[in-house]
Amino acid sequence: MLAILALSFAKLETKLRLWSIIIALLAGLPAAAQEAEELRVAREVLTRLQPLSFDKHREYCGYIGYNERGVMVSSLPVAGTRDGCSAPFPRNLAITASYHTHGNFDHGYFNEIPSDVDMEGDQKFYMNGYVSTPGGRLWYIDSQIMVTTQICGIACLPVATGFRKGAKGTIAESYTYEELLEKLEN
Ligand SMILES: [Zn+2]
Numbered sequence: 001m002l003a004i005l006a007l008s009f010a011k012l013e014t015k016l017r018l019w020s021i022i023i024a025l026l027a028g029l030p031a032a033a034q035e036a037e038e039l040r041v042a043r044e045v046l047t048r049l050q051p052l053s054f055d056k057h058r059e060y061c062g063y064i065g066y067n068e069r070g071v072m073v074s075s076l077p078v079a080g081t082r083d084g085c086s087a088p089f090p091r092n093l094a095i096t097a098s099y100h101t102h103g104n105f106d107h108g109y110f111n112e113i114p115s116d117v118d119m120e121g122d123q124k125f126y127m128n129g130y131v132s133t134p135g136g137r138l139w140y141i142d143s144q145i146m147v148t149t150q151i152c153g154i155a156c157l158p159v160a161t162g163f164r165k166g167a168k169g170t171i172a173e174s175y176t177y178e179e180l181l182e183k184l185e186n
Contacts, residue, residue, distance in 0.1 A: 034096070037072040038064055039151065042099050042130035043138065045074040050132055050158035053101035061085035061100035064130070065093040074099065083109060097128035105134040105163040112171055114139050114148045116184060119177055134160035137171075149174035 041064050049060045059080035067073050078087040085100050098121065102111040114131045122129035122143035129141030129148075136159040138151040150173050154165060175183060 034072075038097055038128065039130075039140075041072050041074050042097065043151075043157075045077070045099055046101060046130060046132040046138065047157050049077055049101045050136070050160075053132075054104045054134065054158075054160045057082055057104045057106075059083070059085035059100050059103050061087045061098065063087065063090060063093060063095045063127075064097040064099055065095035068092055072096075082106070083111070095125070095127055097130060098122055098125075099130040100132075102131060102133045105160040105167075107167065110168050110184065112137060112168065113175065113180065113183065114141055116177065116181055119143060119146060119148060119180065132157050134163050135165065136160075136163075146177040147174055148180065 045062070045064075053060050056079065059082070060077040061080055062075040062077045064072065064074050073093070075087070075090040075093055078085065080086065080100070082103055087098075089095065100118075112133045112135050114129065118129060118131060119141055122141050123146060127143065129139075129143065130151075131139040131141065131148075133139070136155040136157040137153055138157055139148050140151050141148045150171075169186075172179070172183075
Protein backbone atom coordinates (compact mmCIF):
# COMPACT_ATOMS: atom_id res chain seq x y z
CA MET A 1 0.00 0.00 0.00
CA LEU A 2 1.20 3.48 -0.68
CA ALA A 3 -0.30 6.54 0.89
CA ILE A 4 0.95 9.88 -0.25
CA LEU A 5 1.49 12.60 2.32
CA ALA A 6 -1.18 15.26 2.43
CA LEU A 7 0.63 18.50 1.71
CA SER A 8 -1.26 21.36 0.09
CA PHE A 9 -2.78 19.02 -2.45
CA ALA A 10 -4.53 21.19 -5.03
CA LYS A 11 -1.64 23.60 -5.44
CA LEU A 12 1.05 20.96 -5.48
CA GLU A 13 -0.91 18.85 -7.91
CA THR A 14 -1.13 21.64 -10.48
CA LYS A 15 2.50 22.56 -9.97
CA LEU A 16 3.77 19.02 -10.35
CA ARG A 17 1.72 18.39 -13.42
CA LEU A 18 2.82 21.57 -15.15
CA TRP A 19 6.41 20.96 -14.27
CA SER A 20 6.31 17.41 -15.60
CA ILE A 21 4.83 18.59 -18.88
CA ILE A 22 7.35 21.42 -19.27
CA ILE A 23 10.34 19.21 -18.54
CA ALA A 24 9.11 16.47 -20.86
CA LEU A 25 8.74 19.08 -23.60
CA LEU A 26 12.17 20.53 -22.94
CA ALA A 27 13.74 17.10 -22.95
CA GLY A 28 12.03 16.56 -26.30
CA LEU A 29 11.56 12.88 -25.61
CA PRO A 30 8.90 10.85 -27.34
CA ALA A 31 6.54 9.21 -24.84
CA ALA A 32 7.88 5.73 -25.57
CA ALA A 33 11.46 6.74 -24.74
CA GLN A 34 10.28 8.36 -21.53
CA GLU A 35 8.43 5.19 -20.52
CA ALA A 36 11.39 2.95 -21.31
CA GLU A 37 13.65 5.12 -19.21
CA GLU A 38 11.13 5.22 -16.36
CA LEU A 39 10.88 1.43 -16.37
CA ARG A 40 14.66 1.05 -16.38
CA VAL A 41 14.96 3.34 -13.33
CA ALA A 42 12.06 1.58 -11.54
CA ARG A 43 13.52 -1.86 -12.11
CA GLU A 44 16.92 -0.73 -10.89
CA VAL A 45 15.73 0.89 -7.64
CA LEU A 46 13.24 -1.89 -6.79
CA THR A 47 15.81 -4.64 -7.46
CA ARG A 48 18.13 -2.89 -5.04
CA LEU A 49 15.41 -2.46 -2.36
CA GLN A 50 13.94 -6.01 -2.43
CA PRO A 51 16.47 -7.64 0.00
CA LEU A 52 16.25 -4.71 2.42
CA SER A 53 12.45 -4.78 2.29
CA PHE A 54 12.41 -8.55 3.07
CA ASP A 55 14.95 -8.19 5.82
CA LYS A 56 13.15 -5.35 7.60
CA HIS A 57 9.61 -6.63 6.84
CA ARG A 58 8.77 -3.14 5.62
CA GLU A 59 7.72 -1.38 2.48
CA TYR A 60 10.08 1.15 0.93
CA CYS A 61 8.82 3.90 -1.35
CA GLY A 62 9.77 6.95 -3.38
CA TYR A 63 9.37 8.63 -6.75
CA ILE A 64 10.80 8.60 -10.25
CA GLY A 65 11.13 11.72 -12.37
CA TYR A 66 13.36 14.22 -14.12
CA ASN A 67 16.01 16.03 -12.11
CA GLU A 68 17.11 19.59 -12.88
CA ARG A 69 19.41 18.39 -15.65
CA GLY A 70 16.57 16.55 -17.35
CA VAL A 71 17.84 13.11 -16.34
CA MET A 72 15.35 10.47 -15.19
CA VAL A 73 16.25 9.37 -11.64
CA SER A 74 14.67 7.82 -8.53
CA SER A 75 14.34 9.71 -5.25
CA LEU A 76 15.90 8.35 -2.07
CA PRO A 77 13.65 5.61 -0.66
CA VAL A 78 11.68 6.15 2.53
CA ALA A 79 11.03 3.26 4.94
CA GLY A 80 7.36 2.50 5.61
CA THR A 81 5.60 -0.11 7.72
CA ARG A 82 4.57 -3.72 7.05
CA ASP A 83 1.65 -2.58 4.90
CA GLY A 84 2.07 1.10 4.14
CA CYS A 85 4.54 3.74 3.07
CA SER A 86 4.38 7.52 2.72
CA ALA A 87 7.02 9.56 0.98
CA PRO A 88 6.96 13.35 0.83
CA PHE A 89 7.28 14.81 -2.68
CA PRO A 90 10.95 15.55 -3.22
CA ARG A 91 11.98 19.02 -4.31
CA ASN A 92 13.77 19.42 -7.62
CA LEU A 93 12.16 16.39 -9.21
CA ALA A 94 9.50 16.53 -11.93
CA ILE A 95 7.70 13.37 -10.87
CA THR A 96 6.37 10.94 -13.47
CA ALA A 97 5.85 7.85 -11.27
CA SER A 98 5.85 6.41 -7.77
CA TYR A 99 7.63 3.22 -6.76
CA HIS A 100 7.35 0.93 -3.73
CA THR A 101 8.22 -2.54 -2.50
CA HIS A 102 5.73 -4.79 -0.71
CA GLY A 103 7.90 -6.09 2.11
CA ASN A 104 8.21 -9.77 2.94
CA PHE A 105 5.95 -12.77 2.31
CA ASP A 106 3.16 -12.91 4.84
CA HIS A 107 0.42 -15.57 5.13
CA GLY A 108 -1.96 -13.11 6.75
CA TYR A 109 -1.51 -10.34 4.22
CA PHE A 110 -2.00 -10.54 0.45
CA ASN A 111 0.69 -8.46 -1.18
CA GLU A 112 1.49 -10.17 -4.49
CA ILE A 113 -0.61 -7.60 -6.33
CA PRO A 114 -0.90 -3.81 -5.99
CA SER A 115 -3.67 -2.59 -3.67
CA ASP A 116 -6.65 -0.40 -4.51
CA VAL A 117 -5.00 2.31 -2.40
CA ASP A 118 -1.88 2.05 -4.58
CA MET A 119 -3.93 2.69 -7.70
CA GLU A 120 -5.94 5.50 -6.12
CA GLY A 121 -2.79 7.29 -4.92
CA ASP A 122 -1.19 7.25 -8.37
CA GLN A 123 -4.39 8.40 -10.02
CA LYS A 124 -4.79 11.30 -7.65
CA PHE A 125 -1.42 12.71 -8.66
CA TYR A 126 -1.50 11.78 -12.36
CA MET A 127 1.49 9.48 -12.07
CA ASN A 128 2.38 5.97 -13.14
CA GLY A 129 3.21 3.43 -10.44
CA TYR A 130 5.69 0.56 -10.02
CA VAL A 131 5.25 -2.09 -7.33
CA SER A 132 7.54 -5.01 -6.45
CA THR A 133 6.26 -8.03 -4.52
CA PRO A 134 7.77 -10.73 -2.24
CA GLY A 135 7.44 -13.19 -5.13
CA GLY A 136 9.68 -10.96 -7.25
CA ARG A 137 6.93 -9.67 -9.52
CA LEU A 138 7.09 -6.19 -11.00
CA TRP A 139 3.74 -4.43 -11.53
CA TYR A 140 3.01 -1.30 -13.52
CA ILE A 141 0.04 0.90 -12.66
CA ASP A 142 -1.40 2.94 -15.52
CA SER A 143 -3.49 5.38 -13.52
CA GLN A 144 -4.95 7.05 -16.61
CA ILE A 145 -6.92 3.94 -17.50
CA MET A 146 -6.77 2.43 -13.98
CA VAL A 147 -5.25 -0.88 -15.03
CA THR A 148 -2.32 -2.64 -13.41
CA THR A 149 -0.18 -5.09 -15.39
CA GLN A 150 2.70 -7.40 -14.56
CA ILE A 151 5.78 -6.13 -16.37
CA CYS A 152 7.38 -9.40 -15.38
CA GLY A 153 6.31 -12.38 -13.29
CA ILE A 154 7.58 -14.45 -10.35
CA ALA A 155 11.31 -14.15 -9.66
CA CYS A 156 12.06 -11.48 -12.25
CA LEU A 157 13.18 -9.43 -9.24
CA PRO A 158 14.73 -10.88 -6.05
CA VAL A 159 12.33 -13.27 -4.20
CA ALA A 160 11.70 -13.46 -0.42
CA THR A 161 13.03 -16.66 1.17
CA GLY A 162 9.70 -17.86 2.59
CA PHE A 163 7.67 -17.01 -0.51
CA ARG A 164 5.07 -19.64 -1.42
CA LYS A 165 3.56 -19.53 -4.88
CA GLY A 166 -0.23 -19.73 -5.21
CA ALA A 167 -0.97 -18.98 -1.55
CA LYS A 168 -3.92 -16.83 -2.67
CA GLY A 169 -4.89 -18.56 -5.89
CA THR A 170 -4.03 -17.70 -9.45
CA ILE A 171 -2.77 -14.21 -10.15
CA ALA A 172 -3.71 -12.66 -13.48
CA GLU A 173 -1.40 -10.81 -15.84
CA SER A 174 -3.40 -7.64 -15.34
CA TYR A 175 -6.34 -6.23 -13.37
CA THR A 176 -8.63 -3.30 -13.85
CA TYR A 177 -9.36 -1.35 -10.67
CA GLU A 178 -12.71 -3.16 -10.30
CA GLU A 179 -11.16 -6.59 -10.84
CA LEU A 180 -8.51 -5.76 -8.29
CA LEU A 181 -11.13 -4.87 -5.68
CA GLU A 182 -12.85 -8.19 -6.34
CA LYS A 183 -9.58 -10.14 -6.04
CA LEU A 184 -8.65 -8.39 -2.81
CA GLU A 185 -12.05 -9.16 -1.27
CA ASN A 186 -11.73 -12.90 -1.90
ZN1 LIG B 1 1.26 -1.33 -2.33
